[in-house]
Amino acid sequence: MEREFREDLNDRSLEVASALHSAFGAPDEPKWPIVLVDSAKYQTLTDQESLSRAAGPAGRNFDLVEVGLFRKQCAQCHGITGDGLGPTAALLDPYPRDFRRGTFKFKNTAYGTRPSIEDLIQTITHGVPGTSMPAMANLKRSKHYADDIPVLARYVRFLAIRGEVERELMMDTIRDLHSDEILFDIRQKDSAPEAFKKNQQTIDQVIARVADRWLAPAGVQSNEQSDELFESQYNAFIKRNQFAENDLRLDSTAMSADLFQASLRRGRGLFEGSIAACAQCHGEDGTGNAKWKDYDEWTKDWTIRAGIDPTVKAEWKPLKKLGLLKPVVASPRNLTLQAYRGTATDIDSGQGDSGKAEVDLADSHVRSSRLSILRAVLNGLEGSPMPAAALAATTTGGLTDDQIMDLVRFVESLAVPKSFSVAEAILVSSPNGESVTSQKAGHGS
Numbered sequence: 362m363e364r365e366f367r368e369d370l371n372d373r374s375l376e377v378a379s380a381l382h383s384a385f386g387a388p389d390e391p392k393w394p395i396v397l398v399d400s401a402k403y404q405t406l407t408d409q410e411s412l413s414r415a416a417g418p419a420g421r422n423f424d425l426v427e428v429g430l431f432r433k434q435c436a437q438c439h440g441i442t443g444d445g446l447g448p449t450a451a452l453l454d455p456y457p458r459d460f461r462r463g464t465f466k467f468k469n470t471a472y473g474t475r476p477s478i479e480d481l482i483q484t485i486t487h488g489v490p491g492t493s494m495p496a497m498a499n500l501k502r503s504k505h506y507a508d509d510i511p512v513l514a515r516y517v518r519f520l521a522i523r524g525e526v527e528r529e530l531m532m533d534t535i536r537d538l539h540s541d542e543i544l545f546d547i548r549q550k551d552s553a554p555e556a557f558k559k560n561q562q563t564i565d566q567v568i569a570r571v572a573d574r575w576l577a578p579a580g581v582q583s584n585e586q587s588d589e590l591f592e593s594q595y596n597a598f599i600k601r602n603q604f605a606e607n608d609l610r611l612d613s614t615a616m617s618a619d620l621f622q623a624s625l626r627r628g629r630g631l632f633e634g635s636i637a638a639c640a641q642c643h644g645e646d647g648t649g650n651a652k653w654k655d656y657d658e659w660t661k662d663w664t665i666r667a668g669i670d671p672t673v674k675a676e677w678k679p680l681k682k683l684g685l686l687k688p689v690v691a692s693p694r695n696l697t698l699q700a701y702r703g704t705a706t707d708i709d710s711g712q713g714d715s716g717k718a719e720v721d722l723a724d725s726h727v728r729s730s731r732l733s734i735l736r737a738v739l740n741g742l743e744g745s746p747m748p749a750a751a752l753a754a755t756t757t758g759g760l761t762d763d764q765i766m767d768l769v770r771f772v773e774s775l776a777v778p779k780s781f782s783v784a785e786a787i788l789v790s791s792p793n794g795e796s797v798t799s800q801k802a803g804h805g806s
């Protein structure tokens with residue numbers, strides 16, 4: 362911000378830090394800002410009990426309930442304040458998430474909106490496969506720790522809200538205050554109560570504005586207007602096509618071999634074509650080796666947007682001293698590995714407690730992969746360069762639902778999972794896609 366506004370912002374950042382401390386407490390003693398406690402509508406967002414259990418040093422309460430969960434399980438990567446700058450962060454690729462933008466990649470809610478609590482629970486439960494983000498699923502299976510995951514999810518939300526407020530207070534202060542005006546000084550409480558009260562109102566407005574954004578996705582079920590506003594392309598697609606989460610209609614077994622192969626061919630055309638333009642980033646073979654380079658939003662924030670070229674070391678190096686991490690290119694996923702990071706469905710949902718037969722993990726993994734591809738295409742991965750598809754339902758010239766299905770089948774076939782026949786695998790990997798259709802072999806593994 363100093364670079365952008367050509368101003369020394371040291372004093373401002375100290376004022377913002379005290380305002381934050383006053384509203385949100387300290388890492389050892391977090392508190393839910395009073396303005397949010399006072400209004401019933403924010404009570405679903407988090408609660409003081411979750412904050413107290415998640416924050417502070419790891420240990421046990423007098424009643425033996427475990428506390429300090431975040432510092433024990435998460436802070437080494439995500440940092441105590443959720444800035445993504447924990448002690449191990451610099452060694453990891455991708456870097457741990459900085460929660461302070463409020464931007465999350467893996468969610469069912471619409472692009473540009475905040476994740477629901479279920480989305481965060483899903484991420485914490487299953488981790489982000491293929492990255493260092495661990496799965497906490499074992500906590501869920503334990504009687505004593507079952508509640509830890511929702512507690513952590515509510516704490517992540519708290520840290521994100523706190524971080525967003527920090528950014529926006531800084532922006533508002535630079536924009537709205539004269540150089541001789543002060544945003545926050547606790548001493549003014551006695552010396553200048555009127556000014557203090559006025560400033561407190563400004564701060565409360567920012568806090569409420571940020572919290573409102575987090576409220577919306579959770580309110581989806583209750584409010585018809587927000588339903589439309591926050592409905593994601595993924596959820597709308599599932600509804601429109603009457604998909605149940607466990608629907609296997611994407612599978613080759615649900616259609617004849619000829620139809621399936623025709624669908625794969627159309628999918629390849631779309632993958633390489635100009636509307637979906639997947640190959641532009643993922644490469645024609647899907648390995649992600651296209652000559653394409655871009656950075657994620659977290660990196661662009663302090664490089665490109667601040668006028669710093671992330672490819673020129675001399676430009677970004679001075680900012681490393683402030684704790685920023687070396688800019689790393691956001692690589693498009695290698696789609697031939699069948700390793701998707703987003704888990705669009707609960708892999709073992711509905712199993713376990715019921716005492717029913719063990720879930721077929723291979724099968725639920727395939728199903729989950731399919732939905733993950735579908736969701737990535739429809740919703741994009743916010744914060745990364747991966748865009749949400751333009752749909753015919755909302756944009757002229759966008760993709761139809763059938764074309765989306767063709768694409769998902771094709772992307773899945775790039776990874777050649779076990780449920781595909783050998784001939785289908787050859788079909789997909791042969792350059793013209795036509796030659797082997799007549800040699801359809803039986804389903805092998």
Ligand code: HEC
Nearest residue numbers: 434435438455456457458465466467484489492493494513
């Ligand atoms: C060993 C390092 C590590 C630990 C420990 C860790 N994370 Fe992460 N976490 C990551 C990385 C790396 C990512 C980024 C993954 C990506 O961008 O694909 C991430 C991403 C996330 C995300 C964002 C997902 C999204 O949709 O963008 C959340 C939420 C999260 N972690 C929560 C937690 C919580 C809560 C804990 C503690 C229970 C935790 N993490 C522990 C490394 C870690």
Ligand code: HEC
Nearest residue numbers: 637638639642691692693694701702703734737745746747
């Ligand atoms: C502008 C570049 C770009 C375009 C265009 C693009 N992608 Fe991506 N895609 C990415 C990047 C980058 C990632 C990795 C994002 C991350 O995890 O940070 C990605 C990730 C994915 C994933 C992995 C999702 C997961 O959960 O791991 C899938 C599947 C995918 N893309 C499919 C597609 C398809 C299909 C298209 C065309 C409709 C497409 N992509 C278009 C850049 C792109």
